[in-house]
């Protein structure tokens with residue numbers, strides 16, 4: 147293999163992992179080395195997280211061997227892995243919210259952490275923090291931190307335990323562009339200190355920019371390990387998919403005529419969650435985007451429209467009805483659905499099957515005289531699973547068994563089962579692989595063609611620029627301009643988002 151010549155820290159030989167009928171890892175052999183950033187890429191369900199978990203001792207292999215520092219390990223679990231210097235920053239962070247930053251960092255790193263002298267703890271924290279340059283406040287409660295800082299705490303925590311191999315599973319999926327750059331710098335810092343960073347991500351540009359080696363997984367197999375300096379994005383995608391990639395975006399559906407009814411009409415919305423003054427409309431058959439930076443108030447706006455948060459001022463109309471102060475249940479029953487960005491908190495019951503999750507969304511629509519039509523439920527679940535290419539294609543499996551991207555697709559399926567007239571999509575392709583993104587884009591286009599009003603939020607601005615008929619620019623809780631994507635460019639939009647003079651061109 148080409149690439150860095152640092153010593154091999156962990157090596158897998160012929161590792162097998164099965165979950166029931168799923169062959170999650172199929173004869174995987176791989177090494178990771180000191181002083182490298184080693185990325186794992188692949189489609190949803192390809193086995194990336196499972197591979198990371200085997201390396202970190204969270205799963206043990208059904209067959210095959212794990213070598214650490216050249217010697218085979220006899221027993222393999224998270225405790226042993228930790229003692230051997232291997233840590234994983236999970237997709238769902240495992241911090242104690244009510245403890246401080248410093249307490250979390252040293253939690254479990256020693257026997258009697260509560261007994262650690264405060265001054266001592268502070269000094270040690272300061273030394274550690276200075277090494278990586280985070281500048282975290284040791285006394286802040288973890289509960290009050292935003293996700294990017296929580297990740298930093300997790301990273302410090304693994305360093306406090308002497309980690310040399312740090313597995314980061316999709317660490318950037320909820321970060322702003324700026325935080326993403328910071329995280330990439332951090333990965334480089336760790337690498338330069340001689341650590342191995344394993345970076346699992348769907349952001350191929352980031353992967354190409356930061357990684358030394360890139361391992362492509364497909365169907366549980368290691369397909370190839372590339373030297374990142376010598377590979378192009380196109381080759382990566384082809385290797386991930388096992389075929390040439392179609393064009394990324396489908397054709398934009400025809401814009402609805404001026405006589406198409408306005409289904410969503412929001413005027414001067416204000417909430418106490420950060421929306422100051424937002425106004426926009428969405429017609430039947432129209433795809434409308436909200437373009438803004440993370441934290442600009444887009445998600446908060448949608449939550450209020452859907453009925454999750456209170457409206458303080460302004461008007462929301464859904465069709466002919468005043469839609470202020472409605473509950474989420476009323477919204478769903480009336481055909482206004484929200485696909486939330488947080489699939490675990492607002493979206494899915496992980497212990498339940500895809501069919502059950504879908505049924506939960508559409509109980510009102512499917513109940514016949516109080517009896518739920520089981521057969522119909524199954525056929526709807528199957529139809530949607532097929533349309534969204536949910537894998538494995540078995541609506542009876544618990545959602546928690548699915549890979550991250552497939553959970554996202556199930557969430558979308560749940561919203562569609564309710565038979566919406568208007569659908570609000572908040573980051574619908576987060577954690578979804580390149581191939582599946584195209585499936586979701588096609589679906590969005592089809593919804594519009596069927597006359598459904600689509601309101602789309604995405605931090606990948608290109609998605610809105612390629613799919614939407616119209617879009618509003620949002621900053622500091624305000625819609626400050628309306629654009630037609632085909633008449634402008636992503637660069638122009640970014641320029642305007644970063645150089646806003648609020649109130650300068652208030653939306654009419």
Ligand SMILES: Nc1ncnc2c1ncn2[C@@H]1O[C@H](COP(=O)(O)OP(=O)(O)OP(=O)(O)O)[C@@H](O)[C@H]1O
Pocket residue numbers: 165168169170188189190191192193194195196197537538546547548549550551552577579
């Ligand atoms: N705990 C589990 N129980 C049952 N099946 C599982 C479990 N964990 C993973 N799988 C299955 O193993 C396969 C690989 O999943 P894995 O989570 O490793 O994929 P991934 O490459 O990380 O995908 P994504 O990009 O969507 O996160 C999938 O088919 C998944 O459904």
Ligand SMILES: [Mg+2]
Pocket residue numbers: 194195196315549550
């Ligand atoms: Mg995963």
